[in-house]
Amino acid sequence: xxxxxxxxxxxxxxxxxxxxxxxxxxxxxxxxxxxxxxxxxxxxxxxxxxxxxxxxxxxxxxxxxxxxxxxxxxxxxxxxxxxxxxxxxxxxxxxxxxxxxxxxxxxxxxxxxxxxxxxxxxxxxxxxxxxxxxxxxxxxxxxxxxxxxxxxxxxxxxxxxxxxxxxxxxxxxxxxxxxxxxxxxxxxxxxxxxxxxxxxxxxxxxxxxxxxxxxxxxxxxxxxxxxxxxxxxxxxxxxxxxxxxxxxxxxxxxxxxxxxxxxxxxxxxxxxxxxxxxxxxxxxxxxxxxxxxxxxxxxxxxxxxxxxxxxxxxxxxxxxxxxxxxxxxxxxxxxxxxxxxxxxxxxxxxxxxxxxxxxxxxxxxxxxxxxxxxxxxxxxxxxxxxxxxxxxxxxxxxxxxxxxxxxxxxxxxxxxxxxxxxxxxxxxxxxxxxxxxxxxxxxxxxxxxxxxxxxxxxxxxxxxxxxxxxxxxxxxxxxxxxxxxxxxxxxxxxxxxxxxxxxxxxxxxxxxxxxxxxxxxxxxxxxxxxxxxxxxxxxxxxxxxxxxxxxxxxxxxxxxxxxxxxxxxxxxxxxxxxxxxxxxxxxxxxxxxxxxxxxxxxxxxxxxxxxxxxxxxxxxxxxxxxxxxxxxxxxxxxxxxxxxxxxxx
Ligand code: ACM
Numbered sequence: 001x002x003x004x005x006x007x008x009x010x011x012x013x014x015x016x017x018x019x020x021x022x023x024x025x026x027x028x029x030x031x032x033x034x035x036x037x038x039x040x041x042x043x044x045x046x047x048x049x050x051x052x053x054x055x056x057x058x059x060x061x062x063x064x065x066x067x068x069x070x071x072x073x074x075x076x077x078x079x080x081x082x083x084x085x086x087x088x089x090x091x092x093x094x095x096x097x098x099x100x101x102x103x104x105x106x107x108x109x110x111x112x113x114x115x116x117x118x119x120x121x122x123x124x125x126x127x128x129x130x131x132x133x134x135x136x137x138x139x140x141x142x143x144x145x146x147x148x149x150x151x152x153x154x155x156x157x158x159x160x161x162x163x164x165x166x167x168x169x170x171x172x173x174x175x176x177x178x179x180x181x182x183x184x185x186x187x188x189x190x191x192x193x194x195x196x197x198x199x200x201x202x203x204x205x206x207x208x209x210x211x212x213x214x215x216x217x218x219x220x221x222x223x224x225x226x227x228x229x230x231x232x233x234x235x236x237x238x239x240x241x242x243x244x245x246x247x248x249x250x251x252x253x254x255x256x257x258x259x260x261x262x263x264x265x266x267x268x269x270x271x272x273x274x275x276x277x278x279x280x281x282x283x284x285x286x287x288x289x290x291x292x293x294x295x296x297x298x299x300x301x302x303x304x305x306x307x308x309x310x311x312x313x314x315x316x317x318x319x320x321x322x323x324x325x326x327x328x329x330x331x332x333x334x335x336x337x338x339x340x341x342x343x344x345x346x347x348x349x350x351x352x353x354x355x356x357x358x359x360x361x362x363x364x365x366x367x368x369x370x371x372x373x374x375x376x377x378x379x380x381x382x383x384x385x386x387x388x389x390x391x392x393x394x395x396x397x398x399x400x401x402x403x404x405x406x407x408x409x410x411x412x413x414x415x416x417x418x419x420x421x422x423x424x425x426x427x428x429x430x431x432x433x434x435x436x437x438x439x440x441x442x443x444x445x446x447x448x449x450x451x452x453x454x455x456x457x458x459x460x461x462x463x464x465x466x467x468x469x470x471x472x473x474x475x476x477x478x479x480x481x482x483x484x485x486x487x488x489x490x491x492x493x494x495x496x497x498x499x500x501x502x503x504x505x506x507x508x509x510x511x512x513x514x515x516x517x518x519x520x521x522x523x524x525x526x527x528x529x530x531x532x533x534x535x536x537x538x539x540x541x542x543x544x545x546x547x548x549x550x551x552x553x554x555x556x557x558x559x560x561x562x563x564x565x566x567x568x569x570x571x572x573x574x575x576x577x578x579x580x581x582x583x584x585x586x587x588x589x590x591x592x593x594x595x596x597x598x599x600x601x602x603x604x605x606x607x608x609x610x611x612x613x614x615x616x617x618x619x620x621x622x623x624x625x626x627x628x629x630x631x632x633x634x635x636x637x638x639x640x641x642x643x644x645x646x647x648x649x
Contacts, residue, residue, distance in 0.1 A: 040148065041546035043147070043206055044531075044532035045529055045533040047533070049169055055166060055167055056165065056166045056167075057165050058083070058087065058089065060089065062091045062101045062102070063100045064094070064100060065096075065097055065100035066105075071106070078146075079102070086149075087153075088158040100127070102128045102130070103130070104131075106133070106138070107132065116133065116178070117175050117279075118133070118172075119137040119144075120170075121144055121145055121170075128166075130145065143204065148167065148169065150162055151553050156556070177500050177531045179209070180207065180210060180501065181208065181502025181503070183454070183505060184211060184212070184505055184516075185214040186213065187221075190222060190260045191507075191513060193267050199211070200271075206528035207528060208280070208528060209280050210281050210502065211280055211281070215284055216295065216366075218334050219260075219314045220261075221235030223262060224262060226265070226353060228298075228346070228350070231298045233298075234298040234313070235298040237260040238259050238313045238315040239257055244472070248315060249317070250315075269357065272358060281360040284354050286363070289338060289366075289370050289397065290368065290370030290371060291366060292334055299346065302342065304374065305333040319332045329371060330373055334371070336400075337381075338375070338381065339381045339384035344407065351363065351408055351411055351413075361414050362414045365408065366418060367397070384399070392424065396424070398421075401430070405427050415430050417430060420436075428448070431451060433452045433454055434454065435455060438455050441453045441490075441493060441498070442490060445497040446493075452501065452502055454502045455486075458478070459483065459527055460503070460504055461523050461527075465480065465564040466562065466564035467637065469639055474508075479564070479587060480522055480526055480587065483526035483530075486501070486526065488500070489535075521550075521554060522547045522565070523562075525547055541589075544565070563633070564587070565587045566587075566591060566626045566635070567587075568586050568587075568634075580615050580641070580644055580645060581612050582612065582644060590628060592604065592609075592626065592627045593626050593627075595607060595622060595623065597615060601623060602623055603625065604632075609624070615644070620640065622639045
């Protein structure tokens, strides 16, 4: 609240100590001004941006005037804080002024083109105006405005010697999709309430408006449910492990189960409010019937498997056999029992409270990757099949999903599940999140289900974005250029039913919040442009130029990102003589790659890569580094030749 107080305080004297530090410049002809030539780098690309003659210079006395100002409080706070922190100038909020610096206007008559979230942004030589139909539009307009400032606006402390000039522009902008989501898995690793707030702060910079909160999984139950205390006394805690998740040695009985955490209901209310203030909805996910080991370890009676009394919250040890593909073969039964009425009573209790805590219209109930091998052998499930006339195990899951949907609907909410819910006969009112590729979403749209596109091929941000030699190992890769190809409204789909697009950040291999950021950016830039900007506005070259500008912004904002675009892609094959042929392909243009085979670290005075390499016979290591002109931009990558030999097999 301290900063709120600051912006309400009127600046009494303009020659404050901060103002002294802004060096005044001799006037330059407009055409020569660096800012006139500076690249405009807004992400996501607006619908329309017209550059005009002239520049706007931030004055010493800055005032923001807002119509219907209560609703615009957050937009004012965000903008004022950013300006005050980086420039050291005070920003006053005024209700009347002859010529406020920045005007935020809610249109008295709605402008149909702008819809609920669109805005117009006019930067003129002496005034900035943002207008919108709704406060959300003003908020997104403020994000674009901040991106028009010099990059130093992102600084966490005052920056001296900056010319606070902006190019004059007219922007008209509105989103392609009303659901622009990022999924955050806080179950595999727990992230604190403050980290979730930071996640929200980061996502709104790029106009994401939906946080899909993956709250439960085999590794943790993260939300307090009154009347079911073991969910958080037992289900929220595992044994701390560090290394490669999925390959950990099973914990012993006496290792402390103190790793994890959960959100109290008060925490959840605080997060929901925090998100709402920033025009973000939070959609909770309770992932059932699979992915439920934390719930089962807390209440073993929810399982059909008697041995569940011995089950523990997963600490990253192997519990599934994926060798024959999906659905996996469970080594421990991590499913809720579809044939046990206690399960539906349990879910009723959980969903009743979830529905009250989260105002968003949807509750996501999972449904993915439920292994069926324990159900196939279970007498209770067999009896259920007979009683209900279910012929196949997928029909058993469909029965479960329909019962869960009834509970969700009885609490006044809409039911959403991962695309596996389409199997075995889905209810016509269920909404689908398509993840196993676009085709399930395309089919769901044809079958008239509301759906959100979040396909693994384009939108799984837990996948590796650079060579596996530099990344925590995950079973698949997604480079930035592929993420940029994400089209949430693909050919063949009925667009009427595509309510959104989103990217998913699973956190099995993400142990801390810096790595969360590293995995998000810049790929979430690509997703944001895919779900906001018109497809004809997307342009890879322009996107990369803007991405590089935003790297400077993230550096100043102290947000981590991946520099993977500067790392070459390694491809290997063998020639007729069985020699290893190594190709290095930069992901973007304008890079020079230098290399060594002699174990020393290359720089730009080393051999430059110009074509496929053959490793000298005795070489054990290929080291590469990437430059842009004289500036090193890539990471030093040390690639064992033995690794490449394996890849060439
Ligand atoms: C998923 O990735 N299992 C939805």
